[in-house]
Amino acid sequence: MSSTWTDAVVVARYEATPRIAVFELARADGDELWEYEPGAHIDVQIGEAALVRQYSLCGPPDTRKQYRIAVLGEASSRGGSRTMHALAEGDPLRIAAPRNRFGLTPARRHLLLAGGIGITPLLAMAQTLDATGGDYHLHYCARSRSEAAFAAELENHPRVTLHFDDRAPEQLLDLERDLGEPAPGSAVYVCGPGGFMDYALGRAAELGWPASALHKERFSASPTTAEPGRGGADGFTVRLTSTGAEYLVPGDQSVLDVMLANGIEAPYSCGQGICGECIVRVRSGEPDHRDDVLTDEERAEGLFTPCSSRSRSPILELEL
Ligand code: FES
Structure with missing residues (x-):
């Protein structure tokens, strides 16, 4: 797990749409939060x-008094969104220091593609690009105007185009x-539900966009990543360079599971191969x-996610 945590409190909460609740969080002791x-x-x-x-933090990123997040209530929730939606102003919680593997790159023009709740990190990007004079355009897709969180902040913005499923086909x-x-x-930059991500990334690749220009953040593992039985029945062995110790990783456990079970301190968060x-x-x-x-x-440099990835060779040696 992440090591840097602080006690926090919900200082504001409102419903952005019938299914999306927005929370503003501050440190319980009133101090400033981390920069991000x-x-x-x-x-x-x-x-x-x-x-x-x-x-995702949905900005604006230049304030350290409060963080703003938006939480979609999902019927298939593993409990997180239900518990979040039950929170009220004044309720305590703990938050960890921000991490970022979806930052803006030093490009001349930024094209932001948001599907549904995927607007959250892209909204913070748009705010930053507005503040710094960056060149960008945000396309925000939602089922309808009433299901588009932050639509009021965005609908008259000259650099934003809204696309609603229940309106004329030509505006999709x-x-x-x-x-x-x-x-x-x-x-x-692409963020949204799996179907939206697959469509946007696949179509961009068909249009000739190189993988190096496509930046993505998923909220849940793609079907390939989440594929059951991915390790094979026989498993493999992981060797750690620090001690030379070897551990068998069975087909039904991840490398991370095995490391944690053996008392090896390893950072992790999502457990699904999406956070880094x-x-x-x-x-x-x-x-x-x-x-x-x-x-x-x-991947070519040798980086690896023990929470989700496996080995094709009988032994995989990790720098741990
Ligand atoms: S814990 Fe999130 S990618 Fe491994």
Whole structure:
């Protein structure tokens, strides 16, 4: 788990849509919160069961008095969104220092593609680009105006286009028109539900956008990452470079599970290959990458997510 936590309190809460609640959080002792860059998320620990969930900070990033997060109530919730939605002003919780693997890159133009609750990190990016004079356009897709959180903040903005499923077909997101062919110096950022991510990233690739220009953040593991039985029945062995110790990773456990069960201190957060908190480096062996967070370059450099990824070789040596 993340090591830097602070006690916090809900200082404001309102319903942005019938399904999305917005929370403003401050430190319980009144001090300032950590600085962060747009695209960052925090771990939030809630309820008696001390559930930990990750939520993107939706800005504005230039204030350290409060963090703003938005939480979608999901029928398929593992308990996190239900517990969050039960919170009221004045309720305590704990939050961890922000982490960011979805930051703005030094591009000349930024194209932000948001689907539903995926608006949260992209809203913070848009606010920062507004404040710094950055060139960008935000396309925000939602089922309807009433289900689009922060629509009132965005609907008259000259750099924002809203797309609603229940309106005329010609205003729906059309990536051939709205993204177009790759432009030198441009970067694309995509965040939203799995279907939206798959469509946007797949269409961008078809239009010729290179993977290096496409930046993404998922809220849940993609079907490939979450595929059951991904390790094979026989498992494999993990060797740690610090001690030379070897551990068998069975087919039904992750490398992270095995490390934690053996008392090895390892940072982690999402446990699904989407946050990057657990990343370690491979010394030798052939990793079977099953994550939604590492870039091709990072994989080529030897980075690896023990919470979700496996090994194709009988032994995988990790720099731990
Ligand atoms: S704990 Fe989130 S990627 Fe591994």
